[in-house]
Amino acid sequence: MTPNSAQSEAIPETFLLAVGTKKGLWLGTSTDRRNYEFTGPHFLMQEVPSIGIDTRNGGTRILVGTRSEHWGPTVVHSDDLGATWTEPEQGAIMFPPDTDAALERIWQIQPDAADRPGVVWAGCEPISVWESTDGGEHFELNRGLWNHPHRPEWGAGYGGAAAHTVLPSPADPNTIHVAMSTGGVYRSTDAGESWVARNKGISAPFMPEPLPEFGQCVHKIARDPNNADTMYAQNHHGVYRSDNNADTWVSIAEGLPTDFGFTVLTHPRRSGTAWVVPIMSDDERIPPNAQLAVHRTDDGGASWQRLADGLVQPEYNVVLRDAAAVDTAEPAGLFLGTRGGSVYASADEGEHFVEVLKQLPDVLCVRAAAVVL
Template sequence: MTDAVLLMIGTRKGLWLARSDPARETWSFDGPHFLMNEVIACAVDQRDGKTRLLAGAMSNHFGPQVFRSDDGGATWDETANGAIRFPEDTGAALEQVWQLTPGLESEPGVVYAGTQPSALFRSTDRGETFEMVRSLWDHPHRKQWGAGYGGQAIHTILPGVTDPNAMTVAMSTGGVYQTENGGQSWAPANVGVKAYFLPDPWPEFGQCVHKVARNPNRPERLYIQNHHGVYRTDDGGAHWTSIADGLPSDFGFPIAVDPHDPDSVYVFPLVADSERIPPGGKPRVWRSDDAGDTWTELSKGLPEDGFYAGVMRDALTIDGSDPTGVYFGSRDGSVFASKDRGESWALVTGHLPDVMCVRSAVLS
């Protein structure tokens, strides 16, 4: 028997919290929180023996805000005038919070945020206030970063596993950037990643990377789900190699790595950028247990046909249970759960607003 699991489910019209029993068989729901707010970023911060829930919510009336809860979602706090504010001299304003990522265990107060327009922010008070990482905003490439279909934003933040001076971020569009000196400077890390829509399909930067993932026990190995393309690097991002062979399509949004096994990676393919539906109307998670050399279709318990909703970049997540739990939410408001590494699935809930993000945490 494992511990219970918490799911944070962000949608176009609010946030729902789902809690399982220890067997991960039944679920109870709490919500909506922030009704009619779009929630595309959320995080569970369990460092330092405390649990804080973070949600990036966008109100059409009040604008974007970071909310935080220290009592499991019973109450929420927000920062007056906004936790994230662009410096006046940038001439920019926060449009949306796309990513919230707790920092290292050794820095329990640090939380990072990725935003639209593409900027990286750092908090030292667990998400109450943030300061822009100015070196990335001032990067000479920034004026050439373009907007993807959903906007121009930083959607992936991977702090160094043991080194607080190292970090990988990714954006659409712009690609992957890394620092090894605490953000004093940033370098693109996109060699081998294709941007078929550009005149030069192999540029230094400008790729439409959809998501980057890794297992912290092997930080030099990272995986990309690209705008057409699935890639792996074994040298920390210096070179990327395609691992899309064996998949029904190389287009999709999420990618996730098993926290127990750096060779075990999950994707949710869609037909193409021009047909953003599962192939054949069949929702399928695909898993590789050999770092992308081969792939296995995981379908038991999922609909057999008539399913035409996509899964967004942060709407597939993995917990730390053993065996590993895998969860995804779709644009039709369905949330599915697997408690056996994707070998079988069960519907957790349906008919929510379209799901934008799902985050999981084991409740010990």
């Protein structure tokens, strides 16, 4: 063993935890995913509903969607873990004049696959999808979705009209899925030129027709790490899996205390493993019996295990759709934040949690990753 190799092995892995809230951003680093050193708040008094952590180019770029009541929304980025921030002079996302629209909120920032460096996606309000090819500095409106004939009928969920999930397929650069509230799941197989609703089997109990072509309030979708055709969805009442690239969906809610919730996560490496955070109902937006818990399946939704060790109880605040994340470490880390300002970290896939932040403003977005310093 050479001295250089011994030195490199001694360097501990560094984990980044990014927490976006109603009133700013907190950034934490850790070597054990239990004890963190945090900086912040960055962007005090600005809403931070979206965060992306991009480690594809050998460094770490943090992309943050901010929203100021005075200056409006934009995307800023940092390449030095938040020591400095850069914002394009004319704004990263701006609707073209012919659309007669203005950006309200950036709900999602999603780096593309590892073999597509520089490509970053954004989902926004009003419902729209944007693509960047320069690492998230400038974005272009996806006209295929914006000009979709269904768009006039897409509505606003309780939190607003949101294109909240953009999932580019790692197996096929031409395939992209988008989920929106309200509207449901849409899929493109031609790199975003055209989009087709893919909601067969997902219910919309609040509509006259409970199984419409579109109009579902899908809260979040996630993709299996090994089979790009397998996906999971947390709906406004309903938890589903698709094994055919979202052509059809089947319920996997049996065994859960309730089928309502906002988030769904999949394992970074292991097929069949997913997490949800049940909420009582759309009328009672608290954890069941005021007991916050994560539920994990390791068999594609055939069964569920309740995980709550370390979560402070009782809890009357919920976990929002992007206020939970999984990292790519071994074992995978699981992270979540509540609207009551508590942030929890698990270094063992949810078996045990530790509260790493508390008394923050409403937590809107949580992202975690192993990073290069």
